[in-house]
Amino acid sequence: MATCVEQVEPATVSIGNRTWALLRKKLSTLRTECSRFGIGAAFRLVADKVGSRVLGLKVSHVVWLDVEEVVVTAASLPKFAFRFLNAAEVAAYARDPANDLDNEFVARAADGRNSCFAALDGDRIAAYGWYARDWIEGEHCDGFGLKMPPDVVYMYKGFTHPDYRGQRLHGAVMGLALRAFAENGVKALISTVEWTNDASLKSCARLGYRRIGVLARARFLSIPWWKTSSKVRERGVEIITPTVAARKLTIV
Ligand SMILES: CC(C)(COP(=O)(O)OP(=O)(O)OC[C@H]1O[C@@H](n2cnc3c(N)ncnc32)[C@H](O)[C@@H]1OP(=O)(O)O)[C@@H](O)C(=O)NCCC(=O)NCCS
Secondary structure (H helix, E strand, C coil): CHHHHHHHHHHHHHHHHHHHHHHHHHHHHHHHHHHHHCHHHHHHHHHHHHHHHHHCCEEEEEEEEEHHHCCCCHHHCCCCEEEEECHHHHHHHHCCHHHCCCHHHHHHHCCCCEEEEEEEECCEEEEEEEEECCEECHHHCCCCEEECCCCEEEEEEEEECHHHCCCCHHHHHHHHHHHHHHCCCCCEEEEEEECCCHHHHHHHHHHCCEEEEEEEEEEECCEEEEEEEHHHHHCCCEEECCCCCCEEEEEC
């Protein structure tokens, strides 16, 4: 009997400890979110977690940036060089896990349709964003595919290395990438940002992006449903919905 208690107790304590550690981590995330972005942001985070667990809910804002809105210049951040990377450079940066790149992106950099535009600090990659012409797969667009007209580019997988966050690099990379694309006739960027990603929403708003709609999907009693915005289609962008069998709601 004594042996039995000895075996059970450490397991109970360790599960208890793990639960507490997890709870502490979640509370600390909420506290940080609250102090950085306000109580509304913390509420959205909780709603998103519950909605995602119960209904598989995913909600993103669709944002749009016209080239005329871009006022940022490379001169405002003289420490960095802004340019497109080739596939060999992406492969070199992908070797460091801190850069959050992998072999899929090396292949994308070589496919002629996707490209990576980055801010470089010497030989370090400080921030980058990915850009797709013509169309984007659902896996990089919250489960919805998009088909863009030739003068619109889809921006995805924006990333700033933790050592460089808070220096306005995310916006600068996107603005300067759009300027570079504009030399080949591109007029606007379209992108999606999860409704809980306040850091990204903040840098997008600061740069001049406008919210033009929502992409939302969920699953209730095994029935998938989604919402998309007609404002997106009005700009010539076709939305490929996750499955034709699903119920579709259009919001204006
Ligand atoms: C979202 C992200 C790209 C923003 O990059 P950034 O270059 O730091 O952007 P900004 O400098 O404009 O900062 C945006 C906000 O991030 C927050 N921030 C500032 N410093 C930060 C830090 N060290 N760590 C985390 N967030 C920070 C601030 O709220 C800031 O806005 P504020 O300065 O007006 O308060 C970056 O946080 C990131 O790579 N996150 C992980 C990947 C991701 O979410 N990508 C976007 C997908 S849509």
